Amino acid sequence: MTKKIIDAKPYKNSISAPIIKIGVLAISISVLVMMVSVAVALGMQKVIKDKISSIEGHINISSFRNISNENSINPIVPDQEFLNWLDNIPEISRVEKIITKFGIFRTPNEFEGGYFKGISAEYNFSEIARFITDGELILKADEVTNNVVVSQILSDKLRLNVGDNFQMLSSKNQDDMPSVTGFKISGIYNSGFEELDSKYIFGDYRHIQRINKWDKNEISSIEIHLKNHSDLDLVSDMVYLNSPSDYDVVSSKEKYYSIFEWIKLFDKNIVAILFIMTLVASINIISVLLVLILERINMIGILKALGAKNSSIRKYFIYTSMYLIFRGILIGNFIGGFLIFIQQKFKIISLDSKIYYVDTVPIFFKFSHFLYLNLLILFVCFCAIILPSFLVSKINPKDTIKFN
Numbered sequence: 001m002t003k004k005i006i007d008a009k010p011y012k013n014s015i016s017a018p019i020i021k022i023g024v025l026a027i028s029i030s031v032l033v034m035m036v037s038v039a040v041a042l043g044m045q046k047v048i049k050d051k052i053s054s055i056e057g058h059i060n061i062s063s064f065r066n067i068s069n070e071n072s073i074n075p076i077v078p079d080q081e082f083l084n085w086l087d088n089i090p091e092i093s094r095v096e097k098i099i100t101k102f103g104i105f106r107t108p109n110e111f112e113g114g115y116f117k118g119i120s121a122e123y124n125f126s127e128i129a130r131f132i133t134d135g136e137l138i139l140k141a142d143e144v145t146n147n148v149v150v151s152q153i154l155s156d157k158l159r160l161n162v163g164d165n166f167q168m169l170s171s172k173n174q175d176d177m178p179s180v181t182g183f184k185i186s187g188i189y190n191s192g193f194e195e196l197d198s199k200y201i202f203g204d205y206r207h208i209q210r211i212n213k214w215d216k217n218e219i220s221s222i223e224i225h226l227k228n229h230s231d232l233d234l235v236s237d238m239v240y241l242n243s244p245s246d247y248d249v250v251s252s253k254e255k256y257y258s259i260f261e262w263i264k265l266f267d268k269n270i271v272a273i274l275f276i277m278t279l280v281a282s283i284n285i286i287s288v289l290l291v292l293i294l295e296r297i298n299m300i301g302i303l304k305a306l307g308a309k310n311s312s313i314r315k316y317f318i319y320t321s322m323y324l325i326f327r328g329i330l331i332g333n334f335i336g337g338f339l340i341f342i343q344q345k346f347k348i349i350s351l352d353s354k355i356y357y358v359d360t361v362p363i364f365f366k367f368s369h370f371l372y373l374n375l376l377i378l379f380v381c382f383c384a385i386i387l388p389s390f391l392v393s394k395i396n397p398k399d400t401i402k403f404n
Contacts, residue, residue, distance in 0.1 A: 008041075017270035017292045023288035024328040026119050027381070030277040032339070033330025034373050035132045035365070041266040042369070043362030048263055051193045051357065054127035055200065057096065059221035059236050060255070066220075066246045075099075075218035076247065085242065086224065091231040096123055096223040097317050099205040101212070105150075110158045115199070116148075116168060118205025126252060127225075128202065129254060135162040135187035139204055147186035148203035155188050162188060170211055171318045190351040191366060233400050259357070278377055281328070282384035289321045289385050301400030310393040317392065321385045329374055339370075340365055 011281070063074040078097075084094045096249045099118035104111055120140040128149075129136070137149045150160070159164060164185050169178045183203060192195055209216065226235060232251055240249040294298070303313055340363055343349060345359040 005194075007273060016241040016295050019291050020288050020324060024331070026284035026333065027281045027325060027328025027377070028332035030281040031329050031377060032102075032336040034110060034274055034277050034377070035332070036338035038270055038369055039363045039365035040361055042271050043364035044356070044358065045266055046065065046192070046364045047362040048259065050189050051161050051196065052256060052259070053225065053229065054131070055193070055196045055351070056252060056255070058226045058229065058232055058252050059239060060219035060221050060238065060250050061243060061247050062250075064246050068160065069307045073219060074290070075212070075214050076222075077215075077217050078219075080326055083222075086222070086239070089238070091228065091235050092224055092225055093227045094124055096224045096225070097205075097219045098123075098223050098283070099169055099208040099220040101208045104166040104357065105154065105158060105166055105168050105201070107158050107160065107166050112154060112157045114154060115200050116200050117200045117207045119202060120205060125202075128185070131189040132187050133190050135185070137187050137202060142253070144206045145204050146183050148183045148201050149187040150201045151184055151196045151197035152188055152190035153194065154201065155185070155250065159288070160185055162186065165343050176208040181207055181211070188301060189267055192359045193357050194354050195357075254296035278380045281382050285321055285325055285381045286384050286388050288324060289317060289388050290391070292317060292320060293388075297400050298393060300395050302396040303393070304397040313392045314389045315390050319384060321383065325378065325381045331376060333370070333374065337370075
């Protein structure tokens with residue numbers, strides 16, 4: 001008999017229907033907000049970290065004697081044994097040799113300061129290449145080339161386009177006469193990360209070796225790229241402990257401490273949103289359950305008079321509540337998934353990259369996130385309705401039938 005009542009779903013046409021709809025809507029909104037919040041927060045963290053690591057790597061090894069690892073006056077000559085050890089670390093995807101130097105970039109009418117990031121023809125440029133909006137970087141292993149890739153910010157400031165020429169003024173130290181080197185723009189990139197874009201241009205590092213009068217084996221730093229950003233602290237400590245005593249090891253997390261602290265706040269925001277939304281969903285489903293019980297006091301009394309057990313009646317209300325919870329979660333998943341797909345595909349919502357380091361709201365959402373969020377709200381709501389369902393055992397058949 002109880003099973004027939006469950007199948008009939010009598011709440012659909014009852015006076016409690018509006019309250020039930022509000023409860024289902026609240027669960028749907030909770031799931032929706034949780035999905036979108038997690039996707040955006042994780043997306044912001046991932047995109048910002050990826051941009052930093054693409055341009056600067058995850059870990060930088062340079063000489064302790066340098067005041068700044070971007071303008072390396074003192075070179076390092078890493079031995080092959082140390083490089084082989086780095087290549088054999090499973091968490092490391094690649095190791096690059098680079099030379100960076102500060103210079104003044106000038107045209108007949110404009111000038112701007114920045115860093116020339118010298119790379120070799122073997123440098124894996126694929127991660128930066130995805131930011132190139134015009135042209136490409138062309139380097140040759142057998143000869144020194146004057147081709148460089150500059151940022152859109154620098155290109156706008158110097159009023160230059162692909163194919164145009166400019167000069168860089170630099171010197172080995174403050175006492176030397178500046179060296180003038182001519183370059184040709186072969187590509188323009190725009191990562192949307194203004195702090196990095198305004199800093200670097202990319203070109204052949206043999207120019208800097210010539211200016212600094214270094215040997216071909218001398219470089220300013222070793223740039224390490226990891227397979228997974230979560231291994232940053234582990235690998236950074238490992239490299240620091242095993243590197244030569246005169247080497248300085250700096251991770252991107254240390255170099256951009258304020259930015260990493262800022263994006264770390266997203267984790268706290270996620271926790272706060274998950275707590276609030278699960279609380280809202282559980283309170284609403286409790287309200288719905290209480291309304292269902294109070295509306296069916298007479299039915300409960302009759303069932304008890306006919307010999308139904310409290311546990312059987314409780315199961316009916318729990319099953320009914322779980323059905324409503326599933327319904328709310330399903331609606332929330334559909335709408336949330338649709339919004340996430342639309343933003344990921346068409347990038348409708350834009351942001352100011354000067355403030356947020358990205359020009360559109362980034363999305364990062366995996367199936368595991370979807371699964372965990374649904375299990376979380378399902379588990380919390382289920383636990384929330386267990387205690388109120390015991391109200392059934394407090395109902396006396398004699399009082400309810402007499403009242404009726």
